[in-house]
Amino acid sequence: MNAINKKSKWTKLNLVAVALVVTCTVACDKDNDTDNGTTEIKTSGFVINGLTSSETATVKYVAELPADGGTINIADGQDFVRFWATSVYDHALYIQSPDGTAGFSKMVVNADGRIVEEGIIPTINNTSAQLMIKDSETGVFQDRAVQGKISVFNPKTMQVTRTIDLTEGPVPGNIVHRYQSFYFRGNDIFAVIRGLTGEDFNTIVVHQGDINTGKYIGWTERIGDGSSPIDYYEPFGQQSIDDQGNLYIVDAGNIGGTGLPARVSKIAAGSNSIDADYKFEPAKILNAQNVFLPCIYKFATIGNGKAVCVVNSETPQEAIAIVQAAGGIQNLTREQINEIFYILATAASAQWCILDLNAQTVTPIGGIPKVGIFVNGTTFTHNGNIYLPAVTTQETAYYRLNVSSGTAVKAFNITGATLNGMYNIANNN
Amino acid sequence: MKRLLLSLLLIPITLFGQDTFTIKGKISSQYANPLALISVKLEASGKSTQTNDNGVFEFKNVKAGTYVVSISGVGFKSTKSTINVDDNLDLTFILQESSQAIQDVNIIGKSKAMQLSEQAININALDVSKVVDLSLGAEEVLRASTGVVVRQSGGLGSEPNINLNGLTGEAVRIYYDGIPMEVYGNALQLNTVPVDALQRIDVYKGVMPIDVGTDALGGGINLIPVEPTESQLRASYSVGSFNTHRLTLNGNKNWNNKTSLSISSFYNYSDNDYTMRNIRNNVERFDENGDFLNIEREYIDARRFHDQHASSFVEAALSLKNRGWADRLVLSFSHSYRFDEIQQGKFIDGIAVGEAESKVNGLTQRVDYRKKFMDDKLSLRYFGILSNAFSKVNDSTKFVYNWTGAPFKRYNDTGSEIFSSPTARGAHDLGTSHRLIVNYQMSPNTAVKFSDFFSYTRIKGEDPFGIRLSIDGQQLDPNTIPSKISRNIVGVELEQLFFEKKLTAIGFYKNYKYAGESIDLRTSSATILPIRKINDTQNGYGAALKYSILPSLFVRGSVEKAVRIPTEPEIFGDFLVILPNYELKPETSDNINAGISFSDHLGEEAYLSIKIDGFLRNQKNLIRIERVGIENARYINQAEVDGKGVEFSSRLTILKSLDISANLTYQSNKIAKVGKAADNASIGRQVPNIPNFYYNLGVDYKIEDIFRSQNSLRLFWTYFYTDRFSINEVGNLDTASPEYIVPVQHLHNAGATYSLVNRGLSFSFNVQNALNAEIFDNFRIPRPGFNCAFKINYTLSKK
Structure with a gap:
């Protein structure tokens, strides 16, 4: 009797075990199916990234641009804690981790049009923000926890492959610093430095290294007026080299009111140093006053x-009135200077312009409204056309530039959130 | 014979000297809280009265003899005592708490908390006496209230976040005994104050009365500490999960009815080392040669390892009462201390914080003076506080830790874990606050009140690792230049009763004025010290009405234009990543509150209380943080938010000892206007990170005279439900990213308390998260799973 009971229990246990195995196997198979299903990604189309009024991100994919005058509404986009793209390559967007944690993520658009994380590179320092892709096999980033070193990784595997050691490069004041942007030229990398917490120096210092060997090559700098800190804003992607291989390092001058103008500096093809004779200052050319x-x-x-770039072109009447009331620039108080700066930073006093980098001329683009100097959005190209963002109190729109005529026409509106960026995933950077 | 003669001679003298006597008495709860509006009957004399706010009653002209004193009040066990009156008497009674309905009561006694809850202004006064035996902090009591969401960023002592009727952050002010808690220099915090140290928590929704509020936008929370009135010693100790210990000691010594000395103290300690499930964890990978390869992410169940908290508070007070020049003068001195290890930043990341910590020591002196004049028609109260807080934040390590608690082999050259650069900032906060309240009862139906609140704060410090400004060629630590801010809030209030006191009408006006100065961090290469000054004046006003339809039923409503003054960090920045904004304006809110309340006995053994309240808000110039590029942020005025909500609260007592309660809140806080046209899509969306719907159910059963006479066993269970919500601003929860949605939460707490009243002892055992559910704190930070605590209370009273 006991033996029969034991056998019966054993049989039941076996049945349960078999059932579990079958269930697990089926479940595993289903998981594999799902995984296989998400490997297909979109290779064309556009990702539009907006900021909500709560400073979180709403991001949407569209397969096609609307007809002229149409609208893309991104209010129903996917929500992320943040979404700051620094590079687009091989149909993937590279961003700071979208959940607010330390590191970078590779985002792709799946077959359903949803933006999904395909890979990650965690970092130690949670302010690490700059990652740039050179080619399909090579990308770089800096974990700001590691001074003077740049990590090289494979964008396909998101695995770090080596390190570029630039610790030999000089740093003004020898303060802790970070790399604010990366420019590629051949196998060389040029990296602009700032203080770790964003401090600007009186010069723009650029470190140079060899991506393949990981060795330090040298450094160069753009010298200012000796006292004004020079503000620097990194460009999106690799849009700073011309057809001849000249590399342009662009700064914003001093935005604190000292009047130091923004400058386009050039590292000529074949040279490793900023050309001291090339001092292209578009804002002063457009309006010397x-x-x-x-x-x-x-x-x-x-x-x-x-x-192309946005050039601050004029001084709003409100600011002029403050100067006149003070009896001249020399009499302005600190409060008045701050007030003027606030007006300048928010007024639609800047123009999209075409810069001739050789002739050092500035040509305002017609057909596109004036914008604030710190206009949101990114430029992108599609079918050979260049699209420029225009964010004003009246509209948020993209304008299509006709380079030969120097004019632009309105392409489409963006609604649903504050525009932060728009990217053509068919293009590289 | 001589003795008989002597007696006969003395009798007429005695009778002529005093043939009637005065009986005074004081009635307190078992936790030494004075009980107001308790019915006291001197049977056979035809005399009856009620206790006043201090729990005191008095019978005059009582003839000698033997009497039975009958005492009764809602929520307390009735008692009868026989007294022999042959002299003036000064009696003391202690009532035991009971959920039993009162029988044969002519006048219903009400606790102070119940009285407050029936004011024209919506005050939810939470009587902590029912939970004082449990090992809980003040935040746990608030969680069970309607309209209040309390969240933290970790375990005991972590930063609390209060959401009151949809308002959060600085819009909700926290007070300790009427003093803004920040005046104590951050050493005191809502979730470090144990329930034993409190007699009540007053939650103000909508209107803050002029004599309590400062610049709270839509409400505030006032923690009312215990005020022992008898010579008494109370102590409690609890030990719980995660090596949590709480100790309280409160004592009071009365030398006579004019002088007493009291001490109030508590100590908390916890390792807070609870396990979080499925947490991201970054791991270093090295090749076979030991060279660094990569950081990889894994998911683990991680035990918090650097979240130790310790806090203490001790206050000694000398009370002088019943003097010709003062009804009451309290002089007190207190010391507070807090130490916190920091375990993570705002979110749970793959990297943990392993060394950063903060501590603060606070020293305060307080004076509280009260005096009534003109037959008590004119009352005056002044209280002032001077505090010195010494704080230190240390975040200056190059080690990097993951959630296993082990340091990485590689160093963090940044030299800090939370802040963007190393800091070892030490600061000295000097604060002083003063409030003067004058109340004049012009007639039985008319009262006018005046209040003036002034506060001043000066912060000065140093940071050996912090940023430096170049001033006239010298490198200056901006922390060494003091930041100062002062506020003055003056208010007047008129209260008028109509229709035999059935209708109460209140109107009030407040004026807010502030001024501040700090070094301008935006300045570079200045030749003189760049000091920025700001100041502003705002006005607020409002009204409240209450109408008693029946003794057990009333309706009330209030309207207010409230103002919140920006805080110092909001205006001047934090010297690290928050940039200053000198143009920041105060937030304002138009608040409307309305409600109906019913409470009555249902037969002899049942008592029912139901409250329904609603609110409407229009919040303007909402101060919120705006990202400036990838690196920085600043506070700006921007959105306008419309809030509305309804709250339901009920309590049913049946079968003498069974208490059932339910509290439900539904609220909606939608963005109504935005600063930029591009943000128009946000209009109509819910303000993120605020739950819209939540409720709790509670059952409380008390068994009297168990095992021995007067001993009791109390069993309770509470269930909390919180509906899902998103930490991001989203248009539709159904299509929002699931990883940013806080899912529906079910939390069960339970416990038992055994009280030996005659011995002044009680033992309690309570379990939090009994079903080990997944519960989240602010920004989806996991809360502990199943955890429990055991507590022993001891009270020694001199009767």
Whole structure:
């Protein structure tokens, strides 16, 4: 009797075990199916990234651009804690981790049009923000926890492969620092430094290294007026080299009111140093009377020795009135200077312009409204056309530039969130 | 014979000297809280009265003889005592708490908390006497209230976040005995104050009365500490999960009815080493040669390892009462201390914080003076506080830790774990606050009140690792330049009763004025010290009405334009990543509150209380943080938020000892206006990170005279439900990213308390998260799973 009971229990246990195995196997198979299903990604289309009023991100994929005058509404986009893209390559966007944690993520658009994380590179320092892709096999980033070193990784595997050691490079004041942006030229990397917490120096210092050997090559600098800190904003992607291989390092001048103008500096093809004789200052060229904020922003080369950027062109009447009331610039108090700066930073006083990098001329683009100097959005290209963001109190829109005529026409509106960036995933950077 | 003669001679003298006597008495709860509106009957004399706010009653002209004193009040066990009156008497009674309905009561006694809850202004006064035996902090009591969400960023002592009727952050002010808690220099915090140290928690929704509030936008929370009135010693100790210990000691010594000395103290300690499930963990990978390869992410169940908390508070007070020049003068001195290890930043990341910590020592002196004049028609109260807080934040290590608690082999050259650069900031906060309240009862139906609140704070410090400004060629630590801010809030209030006191009408006006100065961090290469000054004046006003339809039923409503002054960090930045914004304006809110309340006995053994309240808000110039590029942020005025909500609260007592309660809150806080046209899509969306719907159910059963007479056993169970919500601003929860949604939460707490009243002892055991559910704190930080605590209370009273 006992034996029969034991056998019966054993049989039941076996049945349960078999059932569990079968269930697990089926479940595992289903997981594999799902995994296989998400490997297909979109290779064309556009990702639009917006900021909500709560400073979180809403991000949407669209397969096609709307017809002229149409609208892309991103209010129903996917929500992330943040979404700051620094590079687009092989149909993937590289961003700081979208959940607010330390590190970088590779984001792709799956077959359903949803933006999904395909890979990650955790970092130690949670302010690490700059990652740039050179080619399909090579990308770089700096974990700001590690001074003077840049990590090289494979964008396909998101695995770090080696380190570029630039600790030999000089740092003004020998303060702790970070790399604010990376420029590639051949196997060389040029990296602009700032203080670790964003401090600006009186010069723009650029370290140079060899990506393949990981060795330090040298450094160069753009010298200012000796006292004004020079503000620096990194460009999006690799849009700073012209057809001849000249590399352009663009700064914003001093945005604190000292009047130091923004400058396009050049490292000529074959040279490793900033050309001391090349001092292209578009804001001063556009308006020599632009005293307070002679700034430029959103620089991007467009071929044929030209580039586009936003140039602050005029001083709003409100600011002029403050100067006149004070009896001249020399009499302005600190409060008045701050007030003027606030007006300049928010007024629609800047123009999209075409820069001739060789002739050092500035040509305002017609057909596109004036914008604030720190206009949101990123430029992108599609079907050979260049699209420029225009964010004003009246509209948030993209304008399509006709380079030959120097004019732009309105392409489409963006609604649903504050525009932060728009990326063509068919293009590289 | 001589003795008989002597007696006969003395009798007429005695009778002529005093043939009637005065009987005074004081009634307190078992936790030494004075009980107001308790019915006291001197049977056979035809005399009856009620206790006043201090729990005191008095019978005059009582003839000699033997009487039975009958005492009764809602929520307390009735008692009868026989007294022999042959002289003036000064009696003391202690009532035991009971959920038993009162029988044969002519006048219903009400606790102070119940009285407050029936004011024209919506005050939810939470009587902590029912939970004082449990090992809980003040935040746990608030969680069971309607309209209040309390969240933390970790275990005991971690940073609390209060959401009151949809308002959060600085919009909700926390007070300790009427003093803004920040005046204590951050050494005191809502979730470090144990329930034993409190007699009540007053939650103000909508209108803050002029004599309590400062610049709270839509409400505030006032922790009312225990005020022992008898010579008494109370002590408690609890030990719980995660090596948590709480100790309280409160004592009071009355030398006579004019002088007493009291001490109030508590100590908390916890390792807070609870396990979090499925946490991201970063791991270093090295090749066979030991060269660094990569950081990889894994998911583990991680035990918190650097979240130790210790805090203490001790206050000694000398009370002088019943003097010609003062009804009451309290002089007190206190010391507070807090130490916190820091375990993570705002979110749970793959990297843990392993060394950063903060501590603060606070020293305060307080004076509280009260005096009534003109037959008690005019009352005056002044209280002032001077505090010195010495704080230190240390975040200056190059080690990096993951969630296993082990340091990485590689160093963090940044030299800090939380802040963007190393800091070892030491600061000295000097604060002083003063409030003067004058109340004049012009007639039985008319009262006018005046209040003036002034506060001043000065912060000065140093940071050996912090940023430096170049001033006239010299490198200056900006922390060494003091930041100062002062506020003055003056208010007047008129209260008028109509229709035989059935209708109460209140109107009030407040004026807010503030001024501050700090070094301007935006300045570079200045030649003179760049000091920025700000100041502003705002006005607020409002009204409240209450109408008693029946003795057991009333309706009430209030309207207010409230103002919140920006805080110092919001204006001047934090010297690290928050940039200053000198143009920041105060937030304002138009608040409307309305409600109906019913409470009555249902037969002899049942008692029912139901409250339904609703609120509407329009919050303008909402101060919120705006990202400036990837690196920095600053506070700006921007959105306008419309809030509305309804709250339901009920309590049913049946079968003498069974208490059932339910509290439900539904609220909606939607963005109504935005600063930029591009943000228009946000209009109509819910403000993120605030739950819309939550409720709790509680059952409390008390068994009297168990095992021995007067001993009791109390069993309770509470269930909390919180509906899902998103920590991001989203248009639709159904299509929002699931990883940022806080899912539906079910929390069960339970416990038991055994009280030996005659011995002044009680033992309690309580379990939190009994079903080990997944519960989240602010920004989805996991809360502990199943945890428990055991507590022993001892009270020694001199009767």
